[in-house]
Amino acid sequence: MNDSQYWTDRPDVASRPTEVGLLLPDVNLTLTTDRGVFSADRVDRGTRYLLLDGPGLPTGPVDLMDLGCGYGPIACTMASRRPDARVWAVDVNERALGLCRANAAAAGLANVEVVAPDDVPEDVRLAAIWSNPPIRIGKPALHDLLARWLDRLTPEGTAHLVVQRHLGADSLARWLDDRGWTSSRRGSRKGYRLLDVAARIGPPADAATGPDVTDGASADGGDRRSGEDST
Numbered sequence: 001m002n003d004s005q006y007w008t009d010r011p012d013v014a015s016r017p018t019e020v021g022l023l024l025p026d027v028n029l030t031l032t033t034d035r036g037v038f039s040a041d042r043v044d045r046g047t048r049y050l051l052l053d054g055p056g057l058p059t060g061p062v063d064l065m066d067l068g069c070g071y072g073p074i075a076c077t078m079a080s081r082r083p084d085a086r087v088w089a090v091d092v093n094e095r096a097l098g099l100c101r102a103n104a105a106a107a108g109l110a111n112v113e114v115v116a117p118d119d120v121p122e123d124v125r126l127a128a129i130w131s132n133p134p135i136r137i138g139k140p141a142l143h144d145l146l147a148r149w150l151d152r153l154t155p156e157g158t159a160h161l162v163v164q165r166h167l168g169a170d171s172l173a174r175w176l177d178d179r180g181w182t183s184s185r186r187g188s189r190k191g192y193r194l195l196d197v198a199a200r201i202g203p204p205a206d207a208a209t210g211p212d213v214t215d216g217a218s219a220d221g222g223d224r225r226s227g228e229d230s231t
């Protein structure tokens with residue numbers, strides 16, 4: 001699929017639904033995907049890494065979010081692992097939202113709320129955000145997106161992001177730290193970074209005046225400096 005298509009509201013490629021398997025030690029789902037959504041042919045490797053190596057989710061009747069849910073592998077896994085929680089599955093791509101809604105329903109996961117970003121109620125505070133974020137929308141839009149939702153974390157809340165190193169994972173981590181969140185690298189595997197991000201305390205850092213620490217990234221968002229993967 002052309003990468004430029006998956007984050008539009010209404011993909012213009014013709015629909016051709018297919019199915020992919022999501023097999024984890026604790027989750028076994030068949031998910032419907034389609035052209036015009038991210039990684040329609042198989043569960044993305046980065047997504048799978050997050051689902052396998054991410055931390056335990058908060059317990060109890062908390063609000064959780066899959067930011068940029070696509071057809072829902074992360075949202076459905078979170079909902080399956082935490083039936084008491086409410087999982088907000090958020091995306092701008094209407095085809096992806098429809099697929100995620102259908103996949104959650106088919107899996108019997110009634111605790112997934114599949115909505116456009118503006119339809120998340122203002123008073124919702126998130127105990128955890130998991131995301132394979134849409135790096136390719138560009139740095140300004142990505143930064144706005146992350147700032148919007150990271151500031152909806154509870155004080156103890158954490159976010160867990162999987163980002164390809166060559167698409168700017170390390171400069172994104174520096175940007176987060178510079179803006180008052182605290183990031184740490186949970187792991188690194190086959191070109192992906194798994195970042196843990198803690199809620200920021202106090203007023204947001206002034207993004208308008210601070211240096212743009214992502215300037216170390218190349219035009220396609222990739223880092224110039226090298227980094228080591230553990231595998």
Ligand SMILES: C[S@@+](CC[C@H](N)C(=O)[O-])C[C@H]1O[C@@H](n2cnc3c(N)ncnc32)[C@H](O)[C@@H]1O
Binds near residue numbers: 008044
């Ligand atoms: C890298 S994909 C990950 C999809 C899915 N979570 C997965 O792992 O297969 C990122 C997703 O973010 C969505 N997205 C782009 N801009 C967004 C925005 N402003 N708010 C929410 N989601 C957005 C894209 O449409 C895309 O589905």
